[in-house]
Structure formats: structure tokens, C-alpha cells
Amino acid sequence: MFKKIGPGVLVAAAFIGPGTVTACTLAGAEFGYALLWAMGLSIIATIILQEMAARLGVVTQSGLADVIKSEVVSPYVRNLIIGIVLGAIVIGNAAYEGGNIGGGTLGLEALFGPAYLMYYPYVIGIFAFLLLYIGNYRSLERIFIGLVLVMSLSFLLTAVIVKPDVEKILKGLFLPSIPEDGILMVIALVGTTVVPYNLFLHAALVSEKWKSETYLSTARRDTVVSIVLGGTVSMAIMVAAAAIPDKDISNVMDLAKGLEPLYGNAARYFMGVGLFAAGITSAITAPLAAAYVAQSCFGWQGGMKDKKFRSVWMIILILGVFFMSLGIKPIRIIKFAQIANGIVLPVIAIFLLWAVNRPSVMRRHQNTRIQNVFGVLIVILALLLGAKSILRVFGVF
Structure with a gap:
């Protein structure tokens, strides 16, 4: 599968999951075009962070955790950093997995109704467990990605059909503003797009595909094109959702209203299939990513069949099902997952920025001054948003 498509496409497919569909629909329905700038940002x-991760992978032929282990001399500092990275990825992915299973649950609810809602998380959890345990999920993943692409094209067409106000779209895109109660939604949009575990996955995937520094421009082009296309779909979801008459979205039927201009009464089924596909695909990817990070941190050599490797993805999967079995609405779980991602992001971004500035790691492919300026600005912005969300939860702001 990795030989046929670039890693950038997989990164883009990873962030167009149930969390993206839900967060972008909520943002469009609640705030119209006002938060398009947040998605653009x-x-x-x-693009900036994933390009760094891709460059790191191509030049070093290893992952971010491996670089940290090899470059930090002090064993105490090294163990502390590895512990922070491991904790951030495992905790973040556990929350994210709850959102993935929540997205699949919403899909099943749209297809089969709410009568068996309490059983849907277990169905998705068992399905994901079997695919991960057997390991023969690649052909199914192609089908799921195809279904997600159908949903993405549906939103792009819907965004055109609803005849949006172009002037308001441009205003929302280029004149940043945060409406009242909009800060958590901004964090959710950032968290659903800049996914921390994708930085680890991207570095690993490019080192599998491209074995020489001569492919750096190819890797960069693959990253930019894929993420721009993925971001365009996310914006189309927000534009389509802005046309939903009923702004109070509490269930999957309300989410499906964003596709009604294109599919009419059949919109719920298209949304159901898309959310189920996005949920299952991401429910497989997130636990695997956490297991790969743990494998890199601890130096395990057994591969996917190793008991320790399997134990990590099992824990992530079980935690995801547990979060969904608490009776919390799937949309709330998904929104929380995006906020958690937004808080984890600055931690991982700081380590990535440090790694790509090491001459011993990157040789002549270190960050330029302008790349460092943008990188530092992203870290500062992520820190501010993360702090704001924590203060908001405790009622300070």
C-alpha cells in the first residue's frame, strides 16, 4: 500500500476522520464562516510541521523517538523526555481513540437507528481488535479510504450547491476573529488537523518509501499537495454546515443535514457510511501509532506480533471503548479528543523543532531561519491555545 501512494496522502486521510467531520460541522453550524481562518491557519x-517530520525521516531514515534517544546524552534527561513523549502520545491517542469509536458509533446510529446505541462501541471495538490482531486489514483499509473519499467529494459538491456568500467566506478566511464561546472550537479545529501522532507516523513512513536525500523535494511536494487537498475538504464541510437551518446539532441526524442539499433524504445513509468508514480506519491507525511509538521508545524488536507491541494497542483500544461506554454523547467525546490533541501538540512540536535543528542529525538539511520562525510561532500559538482551554475548563476565563 505504501509503494502505491505517498505518505502525505495517508497523513491527510488520517486527519479527515470522524473528528474532522464533527468538529468542522459544529464550527460551521454554530459560527458560520467566522472560523475558516482557524482551519486555514x-x-x-x-504543512510546516509535517514537512519537518518528513525531512527528518528521509535524512535520518529513523523516527523522532529514535533521534531523541540517540542525541540526548544524559540518561536522566533522555528517560524524562522519552517518558513525556510516550505519555503524551498514549494519553492523547486514548482520547483520540474514544473519538474514533464515537465517529463509528454515529455512523452505525445513522444506518441502523439508536435502538442498539449502547452496543455500537463494543461492535466497533471488536471489529477493530480483530483487524489489528489478524493484521490482514490493508484491503479493507483501501475500501474505507475510498468511502471517506466519497464523503469528502460529497461535501465539496454540497459546498458549491448551497451557493455560499463568497464575500463572507473571504472575510472569515482572512479576517481572524473569535466569537463568544468560540475558543474551544478553535482549539478543536487545530487539534483535528495538526494531529501529534501523525508527526511520528510521517517520519516512519517516508523512511520506508524514500531511502535517499535526493527524494526530499518529492517528499515535500507529496506533503504540501496532500494536506492542502485535505484542508480544502475540511473547509468545504464548514461551508456546507453553515447552510444547515437548525444550528443546534446534538446527534448524527443533525450532522447529516449538511449533505441534504445533495442527497435529500438519503443524506443520513451517506453520512453514516462515511462516519463508520472514517471511525474504523482511524480506530485501527491510532492504536498502531501508539504501539509504534512505544516500540521505538523501548527498542522492542519483535514487530507487530510481539506481545508487548500488541499490549499497547490493546490498551488504547480498550480505553477508547471504555470512554464511549460511559454514556457520554459521541459528539462530546469527539470534541474532547480534538481539545486533548491541541494540548498535546506543543509538547511534540517542541521536540520536533529541536531535532530538525541538530547538525549531527540533519547535516546540511537543518531548518532555515524562516522555518524556525514559523516553527516557534506555531509552538507559541499551540501553547497559548492549550493554556486557554485548560483555564476555560477550570472557569478562569
Whole structure:
């Protein structure tokens, strides 16, 4: 699968999951075009960070955790950093997994109704467990990605059909403003686009595909094109959702209203299939990413069949199902996952920025001054947003 498509496409497919569909629909329905700038900023931040991760992978032929282990001399500092990275990825992915299973649950609810809602998380959890345990999920993943692409094209067409106000779109895109109660939604949009574990996955995937520094321009082009296309779909979802008459979105039927201009009464089924596909695909990817990070941190050599490797993805999967079994609405779980991602992001971004500035790691492919300026600005912005969300939760702001 990795030989046929670039890693950038997989990164883009990873962030167009149930969290993106839900967060972008909520943002469009609640705030119209006002937060398009936040999505645009998220796309730029994603391109900058993922380019660094891709360059690191091509030049070093290893992952971010491996670089940290080899470059930090003090064993105490090294263990502390590895512990922070491991904790951030595992905790972040556990929350993200709850959102993935929540997205799949919403899909099943749209297809089969709410009568068996309490059983849907277990169905998705068992399905994901079997695919991960057996390991023969690649052909199914192609089908799921195809279904997600159908949903993405649906939103792009819907965004055109609803005849949006172009002037208001441009205003929302280029004149930043945060409406009242909009800060958590901004963090959710950032968290659903700039996914921390994608930085680890991207570095690993490019080192599998491209074995020489001569492919750096190819890797960079693959990253930019894929993420811009993914971001365009995210913006189309926000534009389509802005046309939803009923702004109070509490269930999947309300989410499906964003597709009604294109599909009419069948919109719920298209939304259901898309959310189920996005949820299952991401429910497989997130636990695997956490397991790969743990494998890199601890130096395990057994591969996917190793008991320790399997134990990590099992824990992530079980935690995801547990979060969904608490009776919390799937949309709330998904929104929380995006906020958690936004808080984890600055931690991982700081380590990535440090790694790509090491001459011993990157040789002549270190960050330029302008790349460092943008990188530092992204970290500062992520820190401010993360702090603001924490203060908001405790009622300070």
C-alpha cells in the first residue's frame, strides 16, 4: 500500500476522520464562516510541521523517538523526555481513540437507528481488535479510504450547491476573529488537523518509501499537495454546515443535514457510511501509532506480533471503548479528543523543532531561519491555545 501512494496522502486521510467531520460541522453550524481562518491557519501549521517530520525521516531514515534517544546524552534527561513523549502520545491517542469509536458509533446510529446505541462501541471495538490482531486489514483499509473519499467529494459538491456568500467566506478566511464561546472550537479545529501522532507516523513512513536525500523535494511536494487537498475538504464541510437551518446539532441526524442539499433524504445513509468508514480506519491507525511509538521508545524488536507491541494497542483500544461506554454523547467525546490533541501538540512540536535543528542529525538539511520562525510561532500559538482551554475548563476565563 505504501509503494502505491505517498505518505502525505495517508497523513491527510488520517486527519479527515470522524473528528474532522464533527468538529468542522459544529464550527460551521454554530459560527458560520467566522472560523475558516482557524482551519486555514491549521493547514499552514500542519504543512510546516509535517514537512519537518518528513525531512527528518528521509535524512535520518529513523523516527523522532529514535533521534531523541540517540542525541540526548544524559540518561536522566533522555528517560524524562522519552517518558513525556510516550505519555503524551498514549494519553492523547486514548482520547483520540474514544473519538474514533464515537465517529463509528454515529455512523452505525445513522444506518441502523439508536435502538442498539449502547452496543455500537463494543461492535466497533471488536471489529477493530480483530483487524489489528489478524493484521490482514490493508484491503479493507483501501475500501474505507475510498468511502471517506466519497464523503469528502460529497461535501465539496454540497459546498458549491448551497451557493455560499463568497464575500463572507473571504472575510472569515482572512479576517481572524473569535466569537463568544468560540475558543474551544478553535482549539478543536487545530487539534483535528495538526494531529501529534501523525508527526511520528510521517517520519516512519517516508523512511520506508524514500531511502535517499535526493527524494526530499518529492517528499515535500507529496506533503504540501496532500494536506492542502485535505484542508480544502475540511473547509468545504464548514461551508456546507453553515447552510444547515437548525444550528443546534446534538446527534448524527443533525450532522447529516449538511449533505441534504445533495442527497435529500438519503443524506443520513451517506453520512453514516462515511462516519463508520472514517471511525474504523482511524480506530485501527491510532492504536498502531501508539504501539509504534512505544516500540521505538523501548527498542522492542519483535514487530507487530510481539506481545508487548500488541499490549499497547490493546490498551488504547480498550480505553477508547471504555470512554464511549460511559454514556457520554459521541459528539462530546469527539470534541474532547480534538481539545486533548491541541494540548498535546506543543509538547511534540517542541521536540520536533529541536531535532530538525541538530547538525549531527540533519547535516546540511537543518531548518532555515524562516522555518524556525514559523516553527516557534506555531509552538507559541499551540501553547497559548492549550493554556486557554485548560483555564476555560477550570472557569478562569
